[in-house]
Amino acid sequence: MAEKRVSVRLAAVGGKQVRAELEGVGDAGVKGFGRMSKEAEIANARLNKNTAANDASFSFKTGFSVRALFGTLASDDFTLKVSPNGSSFFDALVADRNTGRVRFPVGVALTGLAADPGSPADGWLWHNSTTGQLRARLGGVTRILADQDVPWIVPTAGDYALTTSGAGGAATGVLAGAAGRIDLFPFIPRDDITVDRLSVNVTTLIAAALGKIVLYTSDATGRPASLMLETGDLDFSTVGLKEATVAQTLRCGITYWIGIRHSSTAILSAWASTATPDLNGGAPVTTARKVLRRTLAYATAAPGTWGYLSSETNVGPGSAIWLRAA
Secondary structure, eight states: OOOOOOOEEEEOGGGOEEEEESOOOTTOOOOSOOEEEEEOSSOOOOOOOSSTTSEEEEEEEETTEEEEEEEEESSSSEEEEEOSSSSSOEEEEEEOTTTOOEEOTTOOOOOOBSSOOSSOOTTOEEEETTTTEEEEEETTEEEEOOOOOSOOOOOOTTOEEESSOSSSOOSOEEEEOOTTEEEEEEEOOSSOEEEEEEEEEEEEOOTTOEEEEEEEEEOTTSOEEEEEEEOOOEEOSSOEEEEEEEEEEEOTTOOEEEEEEESSOOEEEEOOGGGSOOOOOSSOOSSOOOEEEEEOOTTSOOOSBOOOOGGGEEOSOOBOOEEEEO
């Protein structure tokens, strides 16, 4: 089809002009390129339709097949539609004519940022892909959006945080270990916390007994996944607080699995049964299950990937483990 040249000049404020060149007219094609230039202090393009149910829109085509439309499409709401084939369309964005409120009918995918923006303004929302969190700036404070309903007092340096659910707790009890036993239970920090100590309390010693604290990430179903750390040996042959030095940042709203490994039968402080979450899985039981429990020779390194088994759910309480803020 022959190339058509059209020049359109519209008077504007101050004698300036709007000029369009090398654009197709009707079914005329423009081969290879199209150019539109304008020179104006004020320039308006106005599209009018007969009724709200009609369209007033701009279309964008590939090989004369529509790939995108925006305008007042079949209503007076402003809509952006896209199409993979020119016949089926997805409403990507709709601005309500009555309220100005914007909807995204097929959802929004936030591109992950490697770090938080340097100077976010109130109302900003972003995905920090490094920390795996959704964040927002509200009231001059960057907040982490997570499903947490229980208040959290952020520990300052040297303070200890409990690995509990934060409600319904009571005095700690005790729990005897067993040779080769590993117990894990889930914990969700309610704010970011950098930890420099992990601590347990031995109430009854056993000669030559040792222990280690382990920490796992969780998968999309909330089950333990990859090993984050395994401490060195803790001496359970004397009573009292036993601490492992670590350097670990735990993120708000993310489920971690924390637990203890035993070489013998030393007795440690344990959280009250109401202080840790109930675990799903396995057959119905009349006492809520609290830990995942398995046996592995103490000299063998903790599994790099846990490998969840519902048969390992157990009613035993979670060992009391404290986190010291760096």
